Amino acid sequence: MAETDWTDRHVARWRSHWVDIHFDDEVEALVTRIGRLQRFLKSTVQTAVAEVGIQDFEYETLHSLMIRDTPGTASPTDLAEDLGVSGAGMTGRLDGLEKAGWVQRTHSPDDRRRVVVEITREGADIWRRAMALRGAQEEELASVLNDRERVQLNRLLKKLTLWTETR
Amino acid sequence: MAETDWTDRHVARWRSHWVDIHFDDEVEALVTRIGRLQRFLKSTVQTAVAEVGIQDFEYETLHSLMIRDTPGTASPTDLAEDLGVSGAGMTGRLDGLEKAGWVQRTHSPDDRRRVVVEITREGADIWRRAMALRGAQEEELASVLNDRERVQLNRLLKKLTLWTETR
DNA sequence: CCAGATTACTTCGCTAGCGAATTATTCGTC
DNA sequence: GACGAATAATTCGCTAGCGAAGTAATCTGG
Numbered sequence: 001m002a003e004t005d006w007t008d009r010h011v012a013r014w015r016s017h018w019v020d021i022h023f024d025d026e027v028e029a030l031v032t033r034i035g036r037l038q039r040f041l042k043s044t045v046q047t048a049v050a051e052v053g054i055q056d057f058e059y060e061t062l063h064s065l066m067i068r069d070t071p072g073t074a075s076p077t078d079l080a081e082d083l084g085v086s087g088a089g090m091t092g093r094l095d096g097l098e099k100a101g102w103v104q105r106t107h108s109p110d111d112r113r114r115v116v117v118e119i120t121r122e123g124a125d126i127w128r129r130a131m132a133l134r135g136a137q138e139e140e141l142a143s144v145l146n147d148r149e150r151v152q153l154n155r156l157l158k159k160l161t162l163w164t165e166t167r
Numbered sequence: 168m169a170e171t172d173w174t175d176r177h178v179a180r181w182r183s184h185w186v187d188i189h190f191d192d193e194v195e196a197l198v199t200r201i202g203r204l205q206r207f208l209k210s211t212v213q214t215a216v217a218e219v220g221i222q223d224f225e226y227e228t229l230h231s232l233m234i235r236d237t238p239g240t241a242s243p244t245d246l247a248e249d250l251g252v253s254g255a256g257m258t259g260r261l262d263g264l265e266k267a268g269w270v271q272r273t274h275s276p277d278d279r280r281r282v283v284v285e286i287t288r289e290g291a292d293i294w295r296r297a298m299a300l301r302g303a304q305e306e307e308l309a310s311v312l313n314d315r316e317r318v319q320l321n322r323l324l325k326k327l328t329l330w331t332e333t334r
Numbered sequence: 335c336c337a338g339a340t341t342a343c344t345t346c347g348c349t350a351g352c353g354a355a356t357t358a359t360t361c362g363t364c
Numbered sequence: 365g366a367c368g369a370a371t372a373a374t375t376c377g378c379t380a381g382c383g384a385a386g387t388a389a390t391c392t393g394g
Binding site for chain 2: 003005006007008010013014017021022023024026027028029030031033034035036037038039040041067068069071084128131132135138139141142144145147149150151152153154156157158159160161162163164165
């Protein structure tokens with residue numbers, strides 16, 4: 001691979017200017033590339049889901065609601081944990097989603113502290129349309145890799161995620 | 168690999184509930200794992216650099232200042248582009264860094280529209296200490312992979328980043 | 335040489351999200 | 365069965381960051 005990416009140049013600059021400081025090229029490159037890929041993915045999701053009139057964090061919240069053992073329904077706390085936002089942040093998101101008519105909140109009858117969030121018909125519809133667009137973007141990116149490479153990449157990434165989840 | 172990570176369970180839930188919708192398991196897994204790894208990395212950087220009394224975005228800005236062809240000096244626009252923040256956001260970051268005494272801004276003498284950002288002695292010191300802590304965290308994560316796997320993972324990630332940077 | 339376009343940065347108004355405090359409900363124990 | 369601890373969500377005050385508008389300096393073409 002003769003071509004260099006941003007990360008190669010970043011690491012090379014480091015090497016030439018700061019040789020005295022301990023620094024593992026491969027580790028820095030890994031971390032940098034993951035960060036830059038995530039930035040790219042976020043921006044493509046943003047523009048993709050904007051086409052159906054929804055924002056990335058709204059899409060993500062609806063997505064989290066649908067992709068669970070009880071599809072379309074969850075507690076605010078569950079959603080907050082899965083999405084890595086605070087409870088306060090989730091209240092804010094749900095306020096917006098509820099006002100837009102994409103979810104509705106009701107108090108659980110057997111424990112009135114609990115809130116049950118449910119997706120509405122309109123919420124499910126817009127989520128499906130946003131997901132199709134987002135999926136197309138991601139497949140375009142993934143098409144750079146062949147099937148074997150995708151599996152291989154997932155295998156290596158999973159080694160890392162497993163460690164982060166169990167430590 | 169018998170153990171499942173969060174992403175495996177996420178994809179499996181999808182499979183069992185929404186089989187009718189087009190959906191590539193490997194692609195969804197890739198995107199999900201990259202997102203979750205970035206989330207993890209962000210949180211470890213946050214706690215690591217907090218030990219020297221600095222925030223992640225401050226550390227990143229100093230880091231970007233140091234890792235360039237002209238170490239320790241740059242324009243706000245260059246920094247904003249490298250870091251993926253808006254010009255307005257960079258002005259805000261530099262306000263904070265300048266107030267803390269970690270950078271200083273001067274007008275370029277030959278083009279007075281331009282601002283030259285320079286790191287101070289204190290800025291460079293705190294960056295070095297933050298970097299050591301951050302690096303230790305990242306190496307701990309990377310130690311899950313052996314040398315061959317790190318190279319392999321970087322090779323696959325680079326295929327993706329190259330595409331995102333040139334399309 | 336000067337009027338309009340361009341460039342570089344900052345200011346302004348606004349939004350998403352955070353942590354801490356608050357409210358409301360349920361659990362646990364004596 | 366009542367009182368304190370624990371739990372679930374929301375409210376509050378605040379911060380980082382965005383896009384658009386504004387300011388100031390430089391370039392460019394007639």
